[in-house]
Amino acid sequence: MHRITAHQPYPLFNTAATRRLENAAAAALPPHTLMQRAGLAVAQLAQAMAPHARTVWIACGPGNNGGDGLEAAMHLQRSGRKVVVTWLGQPDTAPADAKASWQRARDACVVWADTAPGDLGANDLCIDALLGIGVSSSPHSPARTPDARLQACLQALHRSPAPVLAVDLPSGLDAATGPFAAGLAPAPPPHQHYHLHHQAPPPRHTLSLLTLKPGLFTAAGRDAAGQVWLDDLGVEPG
Template sequence: MRKITPGTRHPLFGVDQTRRIEVSAAENLPPHTLMQRAGLAVARLALAVAPHAQRIWIACGPGNNGGDGLEAAIHLQRWGKQPVVTWLGDVQKVPPDTAAAYQQLMDAGIAIEAHPSGNFDLCIDALLGIGGQLREPYGQMADWVRHINASGAPVLSVDTPTGLHADTGQTTKLHVQASHTLSLLTLKPGLFTANGRDAIGTLWLDTLGLAPGTWAECELTAWLNEKPSQATRPHASHKGSYGDVAVIGGAPGMTGAALLAASAALHAGAGRVFVGLLDDHAMTVDVQQPELMFRPVSSLELSRLTVVCGCGGGQAVAQVLLAVLGSSAPVVLDADAINIIAENSSLQTALVARSTRKSVTVLTPHPLEAARLLGKTVHQVQHDRLSAVTDLAHRFACTVVLKGSGTLIASPGQIPVINPTGNARLATAGTGDVLAGMLGAQLAAGHTGFEAARRAVYRHGELADAWPEQRPLTAGTLAIAWGT
């Protein structure tokens, strides 16, 4: 068993893949072994997270997740705890493993209570796990979910909190809010994106004694992004070794967005950073950052640069998009550049054509921008973020970064990545522009679009996670923080 924290790469498997792994493993083990191991793992973690708990409510559902809870109750009683078991199952209808666990529970002399009563030191949510459909709990299950959330006791969910979809991270309105979640056999993508991170609390994994080779033949759904390595710069290098970035944006009234992206690119290691503002009356020097070089957009030699386009671009960015898309430059398209492309089929064609010329492109939409590109609603995008980002990557033949809780990165020919870093302190104006600039610097350094996105997204979120509580996080301070 291990605690899952950012930094390490982990394979993520959806519900269908996890069930195939489970069936394959069970074929080579004595009957009921996996459920027995699961129950032991749940009981062990219960002791670890609440060592002084005595009275423990185990809310068990009608399927195998409930069976895991029944098994856990047996161990907890043996270890001197007072398990209070409620169960929604019917012994005549439950799966064989759960029926066996029920019989073991009866043999241990543990009674099943009709309703939870009194106070508890710990609640174990073994109601649905990955077996439930995304529909609102009702009846007794709904009552128990409300009781768990209102108990005031720590909550340990088995596999996934009840009401969380393991594939998508979507939750029902009424769902268990876990303090800890023990994922069994595999890690599931829904634990890391959409509403998953808010629902799961601290995440743990127990593979139930299976060797990694058990799932070698099972197709991954995604990878959990890992902390990128930081290469030491050779002493015999110079500014030309790290590439030039040009930020094109900053229409009237939105100069700040372009400056934030430029500042981020500069501090993330770009050799030189040019700024092409889309405002004829804008500044020509930033006295706070004199390293930034301002140029008319028409004078920029795009083929020699990495271009970050769209930050604060407004409608004015439409004038330069065809030239940007037609260039051989590696390009990051953000904000208004994405919105304008979504409305213009000719620009979409030009975007797709870049892949045939082997030109690198990275799109960085938030959910609304992604919805515009796909011709869908935000709700549809957020309902299945992994499918949305994969669809975008294939439709436009480029790397796509779908921002949000559990930012997703997809690219044709690559297994998607879900990023584990970042928090709600990034929900402030300009942080997306900062990410675009960071990404531009990684492209300029020679990374592929997918690798540049993976590196920039991880570091962007990592900075927010390490940000001092007493210090306000603003886009401007984030932009200069890469090397801290």
């Protein structure tokens, strides 16, 4: 895992290149391997970021980004953390890897909740595993209307007093260009109420998986991503 700084250049990969690399690695490795590696990386960074957290809330979407969050939940629960998971998926419709990680999280006895815990504080941690790299901000793409639960999770993440760790990229961000997709931008702007009270907003971190995406460093991505980290999951770019 690498902390990304401005002191050296890094290669950036668009969505198509990232998916090609992911598909090739998945074909060469045993099933579920990439998600297991991703979840472990997220859990390790989470523990380094918030070693004294009382509660870790993980918002998980229905796809494989959510599966990475579910896998992280299992590791954090087994390490003795109090883990609360909001999962927007269903076992009968989840991708195979995400379903496997859901079962592992269940077996670890994580707590499931429909909404974010109401008592999160500055020493706790939120993990954003809602949406992956398939979101587009292009005006030619169909406008996305988030369902009520997704919208509630997004707003809880933006307004939380706890630090936020995004899995791969902040949910709703266009991985290629950096703006938020229509219907997924923070509202109100992140941490506006902190500025009104002259308080620093909570830190934001993003753990980019496999590759670094251009949108993390352009447009809204620069503020939304916060400190960027990279874990290549043991896969060398081809």
